[in-house]
Amino acid sequence: MSYPPEQVEEAMKKYDDRDLVQSPSLGPIETANTVTHDAVFGTITQDGPNYRNVGWIGTSVLMMKTQIGLGVLSIPAAFNTLGLIPGVICLLLVAIITTWSNYIVGVFKVNHPEVYGIDDASKLMFGTIGREVLAAGFSLFFMVTISVGVQDRPDAAPPGPWSSDWKLVGEPSFAAAASAISMFVLSYAATPFFFPIVSEMRDPRHYTKALMLCQVIVTITYVTVSIVLYYYCGSYVASPALGSAGKLIKKIAYGFALPGLFASTTLAIHLVGKHFFVRFLRGSRHLTSNTFTHWVTWFGCICGCAIISYCIASGIPVFGPLIGLIGALLGTLQCFQPMGCMWLYDNWSKGKENVSAKWLSMVCWSLFVIISGTFLMIAGTYGSVIGIIDALKADGASGPWSCVDNSNSA
Numbered sequence: 473m474s475y476p477p478e479q480v481e482e483a484m485k486k487y488d489d490r491d492l493v494q495s496p497s498l499g500p501i502e503t504a505n506t507v508t509h510d511a512v513f514g515t516i517t518q519d520g521p522n523y524r525n526v527g528w529i530g531t532s533v534l535m536m537k538t539q540i541g542l543g544v545l546s547i548p549a550a551f552n553t554l555g556l557i558p559g560v561i562c563l564l565l566v567a568i569i570t571t572w573s574n575y576i577v578g579v580f581k582v583n584h585p586e587v588y589g590i591d592d593a594s595k596l597m598f599g600t601i602g603r604e605v606l607a608a609g610f611s612l613f614f615m616v617t618i619s620v621g622v623q624d625r626p627d628a629a630p631p632g633p634w635s636s637d638w639k640l641v642g643e644p645s646f647a648a649a650a651s652a653i654s655m656f657v658l659s660y661a662a663t664p665f666f667f668p669i670v671s672e673m674r675d676p677r678h679y680t681k682a683l684m685l686c687q688v689i690v691t692i693t694y695v696t697v698s699i700v701l702y703y704y705c706g707s708y709v710a711s712p713a714l715g716s717a718g719k720l721i722k723k724i725a726y727g728f729a730l731p732g733l734f735a736s737t738t739l740a741i742h743l744v745g746k747h748f749f750v751r752f753l754r755g756s757r758h759l760t761s762n763t764f765t766h767w768v769t770w771f772g773c774i775c776g777c778a779i780i781s782y783c784i785a786s787g788i789p790v791f792g793p794l795i796g797l798i799g800a801l802l803g804t805l806q807c808f809q810p811m812g813c814m815w816l817y818d819n820w821s822k823g824k825e826n827v828s829a830k831w832l833s834m835v836c837w838s839l840f841v842i843i844s845g846t847f848l849m850i851a852g853t854y855g856s857v858i859g860i861i862d863a864l865k866a867d868g869a870s871g872p873w874s875c876v877d878n879s880n881s882a
């Protein structure tokens with residue numbers, strides 16, 4: 473059966489001009505090159521950037537890249553502190569908690585479409601003061617994380633024959649154990665980034681699918697790579713782990729790894745800079761239009777974040793303890809306590825009206841996440857500060873703003 477050319481042309485025109493698909497909670501979803509309105513970005517037209525243009529597979533890839541980066545380089549050294557079995561158990565426990573936290577990000581975004589970042593969520597729960605505290609924590613957390621990407625302090629096995637001395641169960645001090653677990657937290661601490669990522673999905677209803685794919689691949693990668701490295705290197709495993717290889721392989725490894733670390737750093741700078749960018753221009757036409765103010769603000773935010781991160785990296789030239797400090801002091805504050813509070817904020821009032829076993833169990837779980845995050849924040853910070861002091865006192869350690877070669881690859 474054939475149709476007249478005029479009818480076909482009219483049908484295609486209607487298809488090209490089709491309406492937006494409406495999401496009851498998240499607002500219009502972009503399905504064609506049309507005008508749309510978003511609770512965060514306002515009116516989006518063809519005259520400016522389209523912020524709602526990421527599919528679920530692209531979303532999952534972005535999530536993976538924000539997770540897999542510096543964290544995987546510190547996990548083998550944490551296994552050396554805790555031992556293989558406790559290390560894997562603690563890593564999986566952190567993975568479970570952060571997966572739930574990441575899921576709550578998507579749920580909270582559905583319930584509150586105007587939320588773009590963790591600071592917006594904090595404002596709903598704790599007011600303006602809470603917003604500024606979480607915003608400062610978010611900014612400092614990821615700018616310090618970026619700074620770690622431009623430094624390294626690998627260890628090395630002694631000359632001559634040696635064998636791996638890996639152990640199933642370690643005997644760490646309290647401070648060392650807390651610092652090691654904090655390294656695991658940083659490995660999964662991209663949770664605040666998931667707010668802007670879900671905000672830019674074409675169809676945020678696919679968020680959970682993208683999240684689960686990300687978490688499964690990330691966890692398998694962490695466990696597999698870290699076990700293999702620790703098994704073969706034992707206590708001689710470096711932090712970052714690339715320093716564990718021989719001189720030639722080490723140079724090759726850094727050659728392959730540096731582009732990946734550069735990509736992670738670029739993505740982190742982009743997301744942190746965009747956090748400031750959206751906050752500065754939100755509610756104005758400059759946010760979604762290619763104006764002079766738009767571009768000056770954008771490049772100013774990006775350059776500012778990069779410069780501050782470089783200064784932090786040069787001022788604290790140690791890798792492992794700094795990873796632990798970031799994870800403990802700022803990581804838990806970004807991906808443990810706020811998400812427990814988010815669930816209670818959305819479910820406390822309506823749950824009290826009709827108490828159920830499921831509601832009680834989720835209340836207990838949310839309180840556990842909040843309490844465990846607070847404990848780890850205090851204990852991990854203590855352990856990491858001790859580690860930084862010891863590292864700076866060690867013979868041959870690089871000092872602040874030092875140009876000494878600490879790559880161990882020469």
